[in-house]
Amino acid sequence: MNDESYDVRIWEIMKRKGRKPTVRWVVGGVLPPFRRTFSTVPLADGFRSKLMVATNRGEPFSLTDGLPLSWEREAPGPPEPTPEAPTWYRHALKYCDMKWPHAAANSRSGIAEALAVVTAALIHEDQSDAPEPQTLRDALYGWAFNPPKRAQEPTPEIAHAIDWIEDASVSLADVAKPAVIRQALDAVALTMEGKKAATSTFSRKRAILYNALEYAVELELLDANPVDKVKRARPTYQEAVDRRVVASPSQVRRILAEVKKSRPALVAFFGCLYFAALRPAEAVRLRPENCHLPKRGWGYLELTGSSPRAGSAWTDSGNTHDDRSLKHRSEKEVRTVPIPPELVALLRWHLDTFERSKDGRVFRSVRGGPLSESLYGHVWSEARAVALSEAVAATPLAERPYDLRHGGVSLWLNAGVGAPEVAERAGHSVNVLLRVYAKCIDGQAHVANQRIQDALERMVDPEPVEPTDAEGEAEPGESDEPG
Template structure:
């Protein structure tokens, strides 16, 4: 490889010479200009972002092809396994911890399927561990493999099918079938299948961009699955009285843990915050007047993931708001009741050293499993046995669903409710369609009035 670190990039531009809209990415390596054309601006921008990220990481670029070392490795891959390892290496810097975990999970499902009948195949659990805990982790973050894992990786390298084998529909279908099943052989939820299929589809699109495949083979294989509409089950939504009963019940859960979490759960119900947003809430983000409405200015979140997927090496990364630029903030007006709860929380418990409102005894971020355990206990105190057995507020996240449902049913305009919740309007209306009460009667009255006029 004739390598150079002398790289220059230009912004994506519209290709005016073609009748069909196309977009051109241009860059220069060692004084030699390179370009690549894409059918959409999004694809072109993604490619340019990959190139820039590689340069930012200090990768050398090949003068002949114009590709950085990581892309060149993927382009030269002859097997699906080698390609998938290179793909993860390339995508890792672009992805949040939960996205990395999802990418690794999906590729670990399909890779054992895309192998030949080579003797000495390790058991499924060993193969999955070898992929999730070693192969699909960047080289500089991998632990030392045990002899068992090393043997499994050698088998994968030898048995993996050529990348071009995916142009045969039977192999692509086998991969999709693997994505549609859970580890116990039962059918995966439609949303789970859709999420994993999206990862596989993107990986194959990347192979097409590198010209290792002529077209995405998934486009030729149809696997019928029930479509997930993403709508919230209205049975999970608590009313205001039930929400307050749950908050009171939390004060009886342990000497400190339950009382310390009251304000966190109150933020989810009265403010519609996501759990990761509540976990990242700092004192400086809160405007809490002595009377009237307050304001939360959300800026940082603390999403939880496995330590091997986070940049910090801890269970929680610090990130910007979901689906937003790192510098974007979101204002959430909060009612006097929540203002009072937060003021009491600060007076009683103070903050962590970095200003966070909600913390463990050692100033850490409270884990999802810890507050889920307390939540389960609070439900048993606040609800009847029949309600405990029902889906009603089964998860802390259901408090957020209850908040948005309450806003919409109170007549808050959809754009305002979406802004407070951090949703797109179209997504919010689709997700909460079944939770909006009284709309049929209102529609009937309006139609009747129009007919009578």
């Protein structure tokens, strides 16, 4: 393997109050950067100038120590944490880099968020010159744990925060201590505002922390995962859909009528969420060739993928939406969803009336790109407020566009469609379907009540039978019950 590179970027000298000036530079795009600390700014500036001269001459630099190959090997500066004893921050960087190439955009963002929360919590005590919490979060979430961003020179504020966390981060060996790992678990249980996090958020972040420590075990940096040693009550995670969000067909149609008045190009989009129970990301990905729309009767949609919004900082393409396979399905797997004549008519009308997006999608944003969550969420909120009474609008009923999918699946189940068929159309497993939508199946209580009532009316207590002389009477104090 080639151990040299001509790709060298030299950063500005890091000057921090109460700390010695530090020169940092990157060779071959490999991060974290090389560092040299000096007692005075002139000494640091002199060393940086030598690096600049070698760069301007086009000299190759070593990927091992970061110095020009023409230089005699110098004694290294202050030692960095070694691979045998890294800090938590350095290990978290390595874990992030390992996960990034194979993770979906939203997963990348989730990993960065969890690692940022944990890293900010796992620091030595009595740290002076600490950055503002929001600046530290921006440095960790938006730069350190985003490899493409990390390849760019940070702003002075971000650089200061990163330099601070380099010194403040506890060692990975310390994380193995029960008190420290409990500190990390407490951090993922709270929001940035210090409030209790949702159970789903806690579970997701805890899983990332656990996986990062499993990676340390894999690298033989830890003997065992320290999370297993800490007994901490896990919050109960309620997956079931709140039945209060499920709207009736007439309520959905009233809201769609208001959408048609204000933003007619979105009526068919919301129709796909309800009548076909699509996830919003699946409807965003829909193309005309996926729509089979006969003039009469039922049609069907062939779903080949989804386009969840993740943000351009987390996608490989730099687009805000991440085109990927269907949820929990392989890359080339297709899901077929039959659609009723009402949705067939809506889609036929939409395709005849409105333009496609720039890349050929059925639904588009105002500027022609993929339909954005902020746009359709705002339109739905306004139409819902007009279509529903004030009292109903104050409830969770169809509060979010995603609740249309819940309404569609609940409608199918209550219509008596078998769970395997509903699960296939909705893209669930049967187990998940019944667990999530168990509380949304209506009509069963009435049937159960009637059966109980019938039983109560049929079962009449028999007349008491007086004991005969032959049978004998029980003596006082004796019981007829077996002893």
